[in-house]
Amino acid sequence: MKNVRSLAVIVVGLFYVQCLFAQKNPVTDKVNHLTYSKNELLGRIVPSPPLFSEIPMSCSSRSGMMLRVEVLNAFKELHQAAEEEDVRLTVMSGTRTFSHQKSIWERKWVRPKYMGWSDIEKARDILSYSSMPGSSRHHWGTDVDLNSLENEYFESGEGLKVYDFLERCASDFGFYQVYTEKNRDSNANTRSGYEEEKWHWSYLPIANEMLKQYNSTISNQDIDGFKGAVSADSLKIIVNYVNGIF
Numbered sequence: 001m002k003n004v005r006s007l008a009v010i011v012v013g014l015f016y017v018q019c020l021f022a023q024k025n026p027v028t029d030k031v032n033h034l035t036y037s038k039n040e041l042l043g044r045i046v047p048s049p050p051l052f053s054e055i056p057m058s059c060s061s062r063s064g065m066m067l068r069v070e071v072l073n074a075f076k077e078l079h080q081a082a083e084e085e086d087v088r089l090t091v092m093s094g095t096r097t098f099s100h101q102k103s104i105w106e107r108k109w110v111r112p113k114y115m116g117w118s119d120i121e122k123a124r125d126i127l128s129y130s131s132m133p134g135s136s137r138h139h140w141g142t143d144v145d146l147n148s149l150e151n152e153y154f155e156s157g158e159g160l161k162v163y164d165f166l167e168r169c170a171s172d173f174g175f176y177q178v179y180t181e182k183n184r185d186s187n188a189n190t191r192s193g194y195e196e197e198k199w200h201w202s203y204l205p206i207a208n209e210m211l212k213q214y215n216s217t218i219s220n221q222d223i224d225g226f227k228g229a230v231s232a233d234s235l236k237i238i239v240n241y242v243n244g245i246f
């Protein structure tokens, strides 16, 4: 009898531990409820299969660019829908690693025009259109730059046709312009951070979850390891830039 009772206690105990483990293990089979590591959120990764896949040359400006598989599948559908309207979408930039972003940032950091500028002034100027390494949505494999890196391109002719299509249809496939026109409403300061980017489109079914986890996992101190990183804190990079969307 005593053995039976002990066995029952063990079985109940094991069941309890299993439940506890299930609750504490947040990885589920749903795409947008995966748990992303700090390194993934900061771009300290090598984007490769099976999570990432190469964007085919039929949709991109050069070979070797990667996106998360789910993002690429959605983008291919968007690309197809565009072709049906005689609109051509070309990815200029997809996933960027921390070291790639660092090379972009540090190339700008040493521009001759910044002679005599303070670190904060330099950082603020570069941040008009470029992210500090560790704080770019391109690290996540969810965001693409399309067709041109100039807003002007999207304001007339072929570019305007592309932009009209994206505004009308991209959200049907999960893609949204996140760096929208600032101060759209009469209400000033509707959005902080980067200037408008008509070329930058984000796959929100995954990116929204990654932003949520970024906000709960990463602090300004984690944005480090490049020239001028010391200004990340005073510029409130996470509040003003990573969250400066819509």
Ligand SMILES: [Zn+2]
Pocket: 093, 138, 143, 144, 145, 199, 200
């Ligand atoms: Zn971009």
